Amino acid sequence: MPKPIRYQYSYSQKVAWGDMDAFGHVNHVVYAKYFENARANYFSDLKLWDSPDRPSEGGPVITHIEVDYRKQVRYPEILEITLQVDSVASRSFHISCTMWNREGDCVATAKGEFLWFNFATQKPTQLPDIYKNIFFQGQA
Numbered sequence: 121m122p123k124p125i126r127y128q129y130s131y132s133q134k135v136a137w138g139d140m141d142a143f144g145h146v147n148h149v150v151y152a153k154y155f156e157n158a159r160a161n162y163f164s165d166l167k168l169w170d171s172p173d174r175p176s177e178g179g180p181v182i183t184h185i186e187v188d189y190r191k192q193v194r195y196p197e198i199l200e201i202t203l204q205v206d207s208v209a210s211r212s213f214h215i216s217c218t219m220w221n222r223e224g225d226c227v228a229t230a231k232g233e234f235l236w237f238n239f240a241t242q243k244p245t246q247l248p249d250i251y252k253n254i255f256f257q258g259q260a
């Protein structure tokens with residue numbers, strides 16, 4: 121596995137007791153939920169959800185996600201999730217994430233591909249320039 125990167129955007133995630141499975145560690149599905157929480161918070165911080173310039177007919181939908189599990193996580197851990205937009209295309213963008221425990225160990229990495237989708241027509245559409253600019257500014 122490649123060495124993980126601690127990206128600029130950071131989100132803190134508390135592990136809940138109910139996130140663990142019968143084996144006493146966080147269930148693998150919950151890692152994806154944690155990454156989703158970080159992405160949603162990132163989108164909110166960048167005003168993706170509530171910008172006055174936001175085109176109301178479109179939004180991001182996830183088309184692919186992959187998670188590499190590196191280390192077990194148990195309650196009562198507090199995780200740091202870092203992420204960045206890696207690339208932007210005409211209709212899509214790609215996000216990379218890393219998840220770190222309090223000891224500084226990378227416990228998981230994830231990558232997601234998102235498509236800009238017009239919900240009225242139910243078809244992919246162009247990613248608005250405002251979001252291309254926002255994603256690049258968020259990396260600065």
